[in-house]
């Protein structure tokens with residue numbers, strides 16, 4: 473039944489409309505509060521309160537100074553300790569690794585306490601909890617030191633939330649120390665209650681820590697990691713560079729459709745190039761300064777080795793993108809040095825793929841891209857027919873099953889043959905695999921509904937949109953990149969795809985497999 477105006481809950485874009493709330497008239501403030509509540513989860517609203525609490529600024533800066541001053545007085549040795557606590561040489565922040573110790577140990581203690589309270593384990597084993605609490609406390613101290621060091625270099629709302637995160641975890645540590653002493657004095661029952669309270673504080677602290685990293689992106693890499701330019705590209709006349717003065721140049725990334733900044737530095741007759749956006753929190757390195765073969769970030773003072781882009785002093789832990797540099801005809805040319813693990817299509821891989829395909833006769837038959845395009849068209853027609861059918865038509869369910877099997881077959885032949893073949897010449901394969909997963913999830917959801925229901929319509933439309941997007945992007949990009957494999961290779965692949973397609977459709981075992989899969993997905997389906 474269509475909702476009346478009284479029952480509406482507003483549109484996704486505009487949020488709930490105060491005028492649409494049911495019941496007796498309420499004050500405007502209350503309605504506004506309801507609208508806000510509807511837009512944000514309670515946890516987000518609570519975190520928002522903390523992030524806006526400027527009252528936390530004075531104590532937080534006082535604490536920062538209290539920690540930083542002695543370190544400044546101690547000089548270089550403290551710099552080394554600081555960088556070690558950040559994880560600068562290690563390549564990753566160490567705080568997230570250290571927190572696993574208290575989380576694991578204190579959770580173990582909680583479990584042992586619970587079992588002991590229920591009389592499910594013997595007295596001697598119950599002492600395991602005490603040991604776990606002690607190990608957790610030692611780990612918590614180390615994690616707190618590392619966390620404190622990272623927190624010194626946060627600002628604004630992150631600094632406020634970080635303070636409360638530290639407060640929650642500090643309280644957890646203090647309570648566990650009290651618990652250890654209560655247990656030592658024989659008051660085990662109380663000790664267990666106190667450490668259960670400590671565990672709750674730790675969980676709240678962990679939640680806030682997760683918010684800082686995954687929502688606020690504290691501690692994650694902020695550098696621009698574009699693979700461009702893949703070949704040497706002139707960016708600036710050498711005469712424009714002044715010794716030890718960083719200079720920003722930009723290279724275009726077609727994929728991102730934006731310019732990416734690079735900081736050039738001329739030092740002792742050599743030109744160096746590293747990413748201009750600092751990996752710590754995105755500071756402008758081209759506005760920094762040179763100090764002992766390093767480029768210093770103006771925001772928090774991280775220092776990057778000009779020759780490698782690696783950080784030599786924190787708070788940063790992550791290397792900057794690094795570029796090879798050469799000078800030709802008075803122009804500085806740079807080329808991005810790809811990183812280990814990068815799956816980038818380079819000119820030399822392309823040359824190799826095409827070279828191996830040259831000089832031989834092509835087999836007859838369709839090319840792989842034609843086979844896949846035809847199957848896309850077939851799937852599009854199936855979608856169209858199901859959409860146009862009367863909802864009550866019993867054949868709608870049958871056609872839906874055919875579509876499910878054909879989609880599955882399509883993904884299977886691509887995953888098995890086409891994607892591995894095209895991977896050296898196209899960077900689209902990774903996202904295509906993810907889109908297959910999205911399609912499979914949507915198909916599973918759609919099959920759960922009866923074909924006459926509005927839910928089916930809604931999900932079917934979403935599935936169709938997802939398929940259209942996926943097929944279109946393959947046709948516009950990956951199938952075009954595939955041409956780099958050469959005519960012969962594409963025809964070979966085309967043959968293999970057709971054989972596999974035919975096998976998947978006609979083999980009795982494969983049919984039985986697809987039927988079973990669809991019937992399992994349909995389990996619990998409405999009429």
Ligand code: FES
Nearest residue numbers: 750752755769772
């Ligand atoms: S942005 Fe923090 S050190 Fe560069």
Ligand SMILES: [Fe+2]
Nearest residue numbers: 886904942946
């Ligand atoms: Fe695909």
Ligand SMILES: [Fe+2]
Nearest residue numbers: 844886943946
């Ligand atoms: Fe496809």
